[in-house]
Amino acid sequence: MTSTLRCFRLMESLAREPYELTLAEICAEHDLPKGSAHRLMSTLVESGFVEQDSGTKRYRLAGKALWMGGAYLRHSTLYRVAFPVVQDLSKRVDGMVHLGAWDHESVLYLHTVGPPSALYLFADTGERRPLHATGLGKAMLAFRPESDLESVFSRPVEAYTEKTITSIEAMREELERIRAEGYAFDDEEGVAGLRCVAAPIWDRSGAACGAISASAAAEEVVGARRAELGAIIREGALRVSVQMGFRPKTTNLASLLGKSR
Amino acid sequence: MTSTLRCFRLMESLAREPYELTLAEICAEHDLPKGSAHRLMSTLVESGFVEQDSGTKRYRLAGKALWMGGAYLRHSTLYRVAFPVVQDLSKRVDGMVHLGAWDHESVLYLHTVGPPSALYLFADTGERRPLHATGLGKAMLAFRPESDLESVFSRPVEAYTEKTITSIEAMREELERIRAEGYAFDDEEGVAGLRCVAAPIWDRSGAACGAISASAAAEEVVGARRAELGAIIREGALRVSVQMGFRPKTTNLASLLGKSR
DNA sequence: AGTAGCCGTTCCGAAATACGGAACGACGAT
DNA sequence: ATCGTCGTTCCGTATTTCGGAACGGCTACT
Numbered sequence: 343m344t345s346t347l348r349c350f351r352l353m354e355s356l357a358r359e360p361y362e363l364t365l366a367e368i369c370a371e372h373d374l375p376k377g378s379a380h381r382l383m384s385t386l387v388e389s390g391f392v393e394q395d396s397g398t399k400r401y402r403l404a405g406k407a408l409w410m411g412g413a414y415l416r417h418s419t420l421y422r423v424a425f426p427v428v429q430d431l432s433k434r435v436d437g438m439v440h441l442g443a444w445d446h447e448s449v450l451y452l453h454t455v456g457p458p459s460a461l462y463l464f465a466d467t468g469e470r471r472p473l474h475a476t477g478l479g480k481a482m483l484a485f486r487p488e489s490d491l492e493s494v495f496s497r498p499v500e501a502y503t504e505k506t507i508t509s510i511e512a513m514r515e516e517l518e519r520i521r522a523e524g525y526a527f528d529d530e531e532g533v534a535g536l537r538c539v540a541a542p543i544w545d546r547s548g549a550a551c552g553a554i555s556a557s558a559a560a561e562e563v564v565g566a567r568r569a570e571l572g573a574i575i576r577e578g579a580l581r582v583s584v585q586m587g588f589r590p591k592t593t594n595l596a597s598l599l600g601k602s603r
Numbered sequence: 604m605t606s607t608l609r610c611f612r613l614m615e616s617l618a619r620e621p622y623e624l625t626l627a628e629i630c631a632e633h634d635l636p637k638g639s640a641h642r643l644m645s646t647l648v649e650s651g652f653v654e655q656d657s658g659t660k661r662y663r664l665a666g667k668a669l670w671m672g673g674a675y676l677r678h679s680t681l682y683r684v685a686f687p688v689v690q691d692l693s694k695r696v697d698g699m700v701h702l703g704a705w706d707h708e709s710v711l712y713l714h715t716v717g718p719p720s721a722l723y724l725f726a727d728t729g730e731r732r733p734l735h736a737t738g739l740g741k742a743m744l745a746f747r748p749e750s751d752l753e754s755v756f757s758r759p760v761e762a763y764t765e766k767t768i769t770s771i772e773a774m775r776e777e778l779e780r781i782r783a784e785g786y787a788f789d790d791e792e793g794v795a796g797l798r799c800v801a802a803p804i805w806d807r808s809g810a811a812c813g814a815i816s817a818s819a820a821a822e823e824v825v826g827a828r829r830a831e832l833g834a835i836i837r838e839g840a841l842r843v844s845v846q847m848g849f850r851p852k853t854t855n856l857a858s859l860l861g862k863s864r
Numbered sequence: 865a866g867t868a869g870c871c872g873t874t875c876c877g878a879a880a881t882a883c884g885g886a887a888c889g890a891c892g893a894t
Numbered sequence: 895a896t897c898g899t900c901g902t903t904c905c906g907t908a909t910t911t912c913g914g915a916a917c918g919g920c921t922a923c924t
Contacts, residue, residue, distance in 0.1 A: 344910075345882055346607040350650040357674035365901060375884045380902065382882095389611040399901065403675045405706040405731070408713070411672010412729025413618035414664045426722045433719070445666040452669070458694070458719050461687045468673025470666070605881075606911060626872060636913045641873065660872065 348372075349382050353392060353403070362400040411468060418443070420543065420552045421452050424582045428455050428554060431578045435556045435571055438462060440538075442478035443552045444486075445470070447493060449478045452552075474499050474513060475506050477528035477540030478553040481579075483513075484520035485542050485550040491517070503534045525572035526553075530560055537563040539571040541579035546587030554579045609633075610643050614653060614664075623661040672729060679704070681804065681813045682713050685843045689716050689815060692839045696817045696832055699723060701799075703739035704813045705747075706731070708754060710740045713813075735760050735774060736767050738789035738801030739814040742840075744774075745781035746803050746811040752778070764795045786833035787814075791821055798824040800832040802840035807848030815840045 355371055356363060363371075369379045383401055386392035393404040415421045424441050432439040432455040441453040451469045456462035473479030473494050483491055495510040507513050520526045528538040538557035542550040556571050563571065580590075616632055617624060624632070630640045644662055647653035654665040676682045685702050693700040693716040702714040712730045717723035734740030734755050744752055756771035768774050781787045789799040799818035803811040817832050824832065841851075 344646060346610050346646045347650055349607050350652065357671045361674065361678035377884050385605055385607045389608055391611065402678065403671065405711045408672045408675040408711065409729040409731065410618045410664065411669045412726065413622065414669040415728070416726050417622035417663065421726065425724055429717065429722060450666045450669065456690065461690060463686055465673065465677050465682065465686070467676070468670040470670065638913050
């Protein structure tokens with residue numbers, strides 16, 4: 343293992359709770375001698391991505407880390423194209439709207455816009471969540487090649503709530519339903535008490551590269567509200583898709599948007 | 604120079620436009636032989652922070668970079684405390700509200716909330732801007748030790764518009780005005796056509812560690828509107844300060860909030 | 865179709881760097 | 895005042911990095 347990779351490992355542990363570590367804690371976590379850990383951390387500090395608190399001597403990520411993360415977003419066409427749409431959707435559904443990207447067989451959260459009507463607190467940008475237990479993930483998976491589905495279920499998947507779909511057969515049926523309806527419905531499968539509706543975003547090559555979701559407390563998504571949200575989100579996601587260069591095979595866009603509208 | 608620091612340098616060039624580079628471009632930019640650059644980039648790819656497009660062979664930042672940037676925000680108490688306040692302020696002023704932190708003698712943008720009434724497009728999280736040409740920067744500088752001011756002007760400062768304050772004497776007067784009014788006014792000093800009003804956030808130790816600003820087209824911030832915005836932003840920033848553990852020296856908070864309210 | 869040039873990748877001996885145990889020094893707690 | 899903890903420094907050994915050169919695949923021009 344090269345020293346560089348070791349440095350990255352150490353830096354990564356600063357990106358997890360509790361976000362601030364002493365040298366001794368780092369040594370314990372990575373099973374390193376003090377001298378080595380100190381040298382590696384000094385290199386990280388010199389790089390500017392890590393800083394050491396002059397008082398507590400603890401190490402933490404520096405502002406440069408945020409800058410680099412921002413650069414990822416600035417480069418992301420998905421983010422740039424979807425940004426105004428997500429904001430618009432948040433207003434139309436008056437709820438929390440998420441934008442996620444397909445990344446290494448998981449959902450990478452790119453952006454979240456909260457409901458205009460209420461305060462919210464969420465800092466999930468950059469978080470990674472599983473495909474099988476999120477509306478975003480299911481929406482993408484439904485329009486991905488079979489191999490991706492199999493890959494997800496090649497290892498046991500975690501059940502986050504009692505409603506989480508954990509078998510590939512059940513998921514296959516669910517994905518069929520999603521393809522038929524054009525949007526995914528997450529019924530407290532990832533977080534208890536939280537329902538969400540999601541639709542995929544296709545890129546120029548026709549691959550489901552991302553998704554948009556609207557989420558709300560379970561009791562708010564009942565009856566006709568579900569299909570209503572579905573139609574809004576599906577339409578927004580398609581708008582993003584077209585801007586991404588996606589050309590629907592059917593010349594009739596209406597079919598993708600369902601019977602409503 | 605260690606190989607690790609070289610890796611970080613290469614990674615940083617991927618965080619700048621055009622965000623995607625070929626090996627040859629990296630060699631040219633950093634004056635490296637092909638073999639060395641290839642090895643360093645391979646290490647970065649192995650780390651997971653950089654990925655190589657299988658088609659174009661170009662290197663770019665990977666999702667892990669976003670994750671790490673997000674971790675910085677999740678750890679930031681300033682971000683967590685100010686988040687709901689910034690959102691509330693955006694509604695009250697119906698405009699763009701920025702949250703910035705003091706970081707290495709510049710303004711580090713942590714968060715932006717757009718006007719609820721209109722679409723906007725901004726991805727400035729993680730961007731760094733100078734203290735002397737932003738409302739956020741001036742607001743902080745006004746409540747910082749003199750040494751910080753001198754440090755900023757120890758080198759020639761860039762004039763972004765014809766209104767940018769470039770002399771330390773003029774800035775000293777400006778900061779005096781800010782201390783008297785309790786908020787900073789950026790009159791197209793950073794970007795032509797853009798005015799903004801900003802107020803500092805103090806931490807437990809009484810240091811101006813961040814600031815909040817409201818910005819709008821110059822023609823929207825005229826007459827009484829300026830003081831109106833100032834009062835709103837100042838009040839919000841103080842709310843954040845108190846939550847950060849700041850104890851105003853004056854028992855009378857009203858003095859910090861000015862005559863209004 | 866042929867060929868020249870560009871680009872990414874692989875290989876290898878020489879040389880510089882990383883390695884980690886041990887000693888040191890600065891605090892804080894007992 | 896003393897012990898223990900923690901971060902820092904030092905140094906000989908061993909491993910890794912270094913970068914020139916050769917290779918192979920691709921594209922564009924002839």
